[in-house]
Amino acid sequence: MKIDSFRSFLVFYKRGDELKKGNFMSERRHSSLIPLSHDHHQGLVLALRLTKRRSLAPESKWPRDLAGQAEATLAFYREQLLPHFHVEEEVLFPCLSPFLKPQETLVSDLIEEHKKMGGLIAELRSALHPGTRLDEILSRFGILLAHHIRDEERKLFPLFEERVPEAEARQIGEEISRALGREAPELN
Numbered sequence: 001m002k003i004d005s006f007r008s009f010l011v012f013y014k015r016g017d018e019l020k021k022g023n024f025m026s027e028r029r030h031s032s033l034i035p036l037s038h039d040h041h042q043g044l045v046l047a048l049r050l051t052k053r054r055s056l057a058p059e060s061k062w063p064r065d066l067a068g069q070a071e072a073t074l075a076f077y078r079e080q081l082l083p084h085f086h087v088e089e090e091v092l093f094p095c096l097s098p099f100l101k102p103q104e105t106l107v108s109d110l111i112e113e114h115k116k117m118g119g120l121i122a123e124l125r126s127a128l129h130p131g132t133r134l135d136e137i138l139s140r141f142g143i144l145l146a147h148h149i150r151d152e153e154r155k156l157f158p159l160f161e162e163r164v165p166e167a168e169a170r171q172i173g174e175e176i177s178r179a180l181g182r183e184a185p186e187l188n
Ligand SMILES: [Fe+2]
Pocket: 085, 088, 110, 114, 148, 152
């Protein structure tokens, strides 16, 4: 992954309030995918904070110190990203896989990125005590998360919308909502 791919993503960035939902979510996004897109919005807010090393929202309670940022990232991973990855791997990806061509590796690539993010989180946990390398790990995590979300929004979701029959897509939407069982919590 090149840093340029993240830069291009900053088209979604707005100074002051960090991200605006209207700019991020496709107008034609299938309703079944909207809960996942809401999570993606929050994931991008986190990714921007990690790559900018601060929040640009004036009222944000995002910690200024690296140890606080690491703790907040671990909490976000545990409470939001992990359940999100689980729903994708257990509900969304299995539904989409039969509609992919053998040479299309997007789903396996995305699963690999989930694992890489899990690995960075493990590194972050073990780096918390000595207090070293936190900035590097947080930055790598932010870049990978933004890249991952971009691929899901720009490649995976359009494939779902194009190829999964409507009745099946609606049923998957119900399963996603049931499995997530929550609205995407807003980052402070
Ligand atoms: Fe994912």
